[in-house]
Amino acid sequence: MSTPHIKLFIPGPVEVSEKTFRAMCAPMIGHRGSEFKKLYAGIQPRLQTLFGTTRPVFLSTSSAWGVMEGSIRNLTTKKVLNAACGAFSDKWVDVSKRCGKEAVALQVAWGEAIKPEMVREKLAEGGFDTFTLIHNETSCGVRNPLPEIAAVLREFPEVMFVVDSVSSFSTQPIPMDELGIDVLLTGSQKALAMPPGLALFAVSERAMKRAESISDRGYYFDFVEFAKNQEQDMTPSTPVIPLINALESKLDDIFTEGVEARHARHAALNAQVHDWVRARGFEFFAPEGYRSLSLTCVKNNRDIDVAAWIKRLREKHRFVIDGGYGKIKGKTFRISNMGDETSATIAELLAALDDTLE
Ligand SMILES: Cc1ncc(COP(=O)(O)O)c(C=O)c1O
Known part of the structure; x- marks a missing residue:
């Protein structure tokens, strides 16, 4: 272990x-x-x-x-x-x-x-x-x-x-x-x-x-x-x-959290990630109105080296996001807001993403 x-x-x-x-x-x-x-x-x-x-x-x-x-x-x-x-x-x-x-x-x-x-x-x-x-x-x-x-x-x-x-x-x-x-x-x-x-x-x-x-x-x-x-x-x-x-x-x-509160939390965390995506000049892979509430698939319109970024993120902050699935690997990356996350833990992730982006 x-x-x-x-x-x-x-x-x-x-x-x-x-x-x-x-x-x-x-x-x-x-x-x-x-x-x-x-x-x-x-x-x-x-x-x-x-x-x-x-x-x-x-x-x-x-x-x-x-x-x-x-x-x-x-x-x-x-x-x-x-x-x-x-x-x-x-x-x-x-x-x-x-x-x-x-x-x-x-x-x-x-x-x-x-x-x-x-x-x-x-x-x-x-x-x-x-x-x-x-x-x-x-x-x-x-x-x-x-x-x-x-x-x-x-x-x-x-x-x-x-x-x-x-x-x-x-x-x-x-x-x-x-x-x-x-x-x-x-x-x-x-x-x-x-x-x-x-x-x-x-x-x-x-x-x-x-x-x-x-x-x-x-x-x-x-x-x-x-x-x-x-x-x-x-x-x-x-x-x-x-x-x-x-x-x-x-x-x-x-x-204990409450089912409605849980739904609201996932929506809020998703919006928090979406704000970051917009603020950093990225675009969404899915069109408005059809975007997941539990994860965000981001278009790599800034043409960054996604794999290298995730490696830095993993080594420095011990976090990992996904570098894109199958034929859209590297052309997209995905951030999950599922599970037990809070606005504080998502903020921590977003700060780590910023820290390792360039
Ligand atoms: C929407 C969806 N359906 C099905 C699956 C397959 O799930 P599993 O590999 O756990 O059987 C996945 C896996 O990520 C999924 O995201």
């Missing part, structure tokens, strides 16, 4: 608090015993509040991709439309195909948002029974207009609406039931500020019925298995108990 502590301001994993790590060190318990069932049942109401649902919230010992792939396997019999506007959403098209499904990309350029009218036009072509959307495309800092897209989906009742909230969950309201979302999923290592390895998701009643009618949905991500085990406050297979302990601790933090 000689690695020095480098504080993460990358868009996931993010910094994990000592309190969260301590929660993970609780003595091990059996996952079919009463202690686990108590832990599992105890966190449900608060998870349901965060998900905006009366449906159970399932815990998957996997990263988000497990549930993203699982959603396709559990729901698609005809054809899936994958909204694609960045690295993760582009990959969902490929993953759908690898599941042996007919998949169509609703493709826009990286940095652009998926617009409701595009979704309507494509779904109106017919034959689709599943639509996937990444709410907050982490690779380019685009926040897609979820309520407006949800309204379009209500015009196509045969289409299941799967929403990835991996990098937006708990930073803003995402009322699953009200929006008519069929699967809402997220992961532990983004705004929940936990280590990676746990995915959380909820499934609507009608999506559960669809899953029941599909025969080749596999085992590990079978929604019906999750539901069956849920009835006894358990997971289908041995779960990552330390992360579930961490989740309980994190829910204590979230509800």
Whole structure:
């Protein structure tokens, strides 16, 4: 354990608090015993509040991709439309195909948002029974207009609406039931500020019925298995108990702060980063009105050596930001404001960015 502590301001994993790590060190318990069932049942109401649902919230010992792939396997019999506007959403098209499904990309350029009218036009072509959307495309800092897209989906009742909230969950309201979302999923290592390895998701009643009618949905991500085990406050297979302990601790933090206050804090910290971006003469990669609230993807319009800058930042201040994802590496950089950050810690980061910029 000689690695020095480098504080993460990358868009996931993010910094994990000592309190969260301590929660993970609780003595091990059996996952079919009463202690686990108590832990599992105890966190449900608060998870349901965060998900905006009366449906159970399932815990998957996997990263988000497990549930993203699982959603396709559990729901698609005809054809899936994958909204694609960045690295993760582009990959969902490929993953759908690898599941042996007919998949169509609703493709826009990286940095652009998926617009409701595009979704309507494509779904109106017919034959689709599943639509996937990444709410907050982490690779380019685009926040897609979820309520407006949800309204379009209500015009196509045969289409299941799967929403990835991996990098937006708990930073803003995402009322699953009200929006008519069929699967809402997220992961532990983004705004929940936990280590990676746990995915959380909820499934609507009608999506559960669809899953029941599909025969080749596999085992590990079978929604019906999750539901069956849920009835006894358990997971289908041995779960990552330390992360579930961490989740309980994190829910204590979230509800002590207050959910609305947490949303307001993320918005304020995001605005603080945006002010810095403007003041330093940088531009945003995503257009106004479609910018993420949990991270900022900055265009490198000043043509700086991003990699060298981040190296200086890491060596001098022991902070790290992200130097751009995939094909926009170096042309952009990303700053996260997810998790437990405060205006003081963001100010500290911004001062360190200034100190190492030139
Ligand atoms: C929006 C989004 N979806 C999905 C993923 C994939 O998550 P994981 O690698 O944890 O499965 C990521 C990872 O950063 C992401 O940002």
